[in-house]
Amino acid sequence: MDSLLALAVDPAAWAALITLIVMEIVLGIDNLIFISILSNRLPEAQRARTQRIGLSLALVMRLTLLGTVAWIVHLTEVVFTLFGHGFSWRDLILLAGGLFLVWKATGEIRHHVTHEDEAAEKAASTVQLTVAAAIGQIIVLDLVFSVDSIITAVGMTEHMPIMFVAVIVSILVMMFAAQPLARFIDRNPTIVILALSFLLVIGMALIAEGFGSHVPKAYIYAAMAFSAFVEGMNMLARRAKTKRVKSVEE
Incomplete structure (x- = not known):
């Protein structure tokens, strides 16, 4: 309790908290765009619930990973070497997530480009995607972005309470922004292609990170x-x- 009170009156702790909240929100934008695009392919009555479930799972994952922060730190240790490059578990997670994101973004771009009739597109998309399938895909990306988010948080501060508060606040902000963003994307078809292009770039950046090439x-x-x-x-x-x-x- 004394340590919490000390953090509460420490200006440096508040600065670290604000910085980390902003960083977590920025890192969560990719996750939020993916959830918004995916939920928009569901019947309208199921979209808000799917968004809440997806972001709630992201919160649970990040808080769980924070509880095992000592294990998370070890994810950056090299587990094997291939062609002279050492790969850690974090690298493998980023590679898998990046490949999944590239595959998903490419598939979604193809889906939107090849469906000329908007009504037929929406009818086809609701048949092709179920809530369970959407949540399953969201869980995969939640895991990738959560690992990256927590490792970033660990690198920015050593105080666990600051990490917990930053993660909770950032997810709450994303929950508040999820429905307006999804509606905006749904009303503007060209934004969908732009957002999917962003996800494609993020996927390539994750693959590059997995191979040890840091992309700012x-x-x-x-x-x-x-x-x-x-x-x-x-x-x-x-x-x-x-x-x-x-x-x-x-």
Whole structure:
């Protein structure tokens, strides 16, 4: 209790907490985009529940991994060497997650590109994907992003209470943002392709990380932000053009 009170009045602890919360939210954006896109392929009545389940599982996984933080640290130790490069369990998890994300993003892009009729697309997607299948895929990505998130947290602070609070707050923020993000993606088809492209880039970055090539996430998120800005400008331009056409027709 004394240690908690000491942290509560320590400005450095508060700075570490705020920094870690922001970092956890940024790292969780990929997870949130994936959950939003996947849930949008379900019947509308099941989407919100699937999003809550997916993010709740992410919270449970991260808190569980925090409880075994000593074991998590050992995931970075080399377990075998191949072609002169040492692979740890973390590397293998990132490789598997990256390959899964590339496969899933590529498949979703193909699905959206080949389905020309929107009504037929939605009807087909609801048949092809069940809640159980969606949650199963979410669990796989939750595990990958959770391991990466917890290792990041361990590297930023040594205080367990700060890690727990940061993880809980970041997941709560994502739960609050999940439905608005999913609705925005659903209303704007071009955003879906852009978001899937982001996931494809993240998947390739995870594969690179698994092979020991560190890709600064700041570069990835800067590129994502710029792409989102350009798409936002395109959306505004299309909306203005539609209004001009309607005014001329009237």
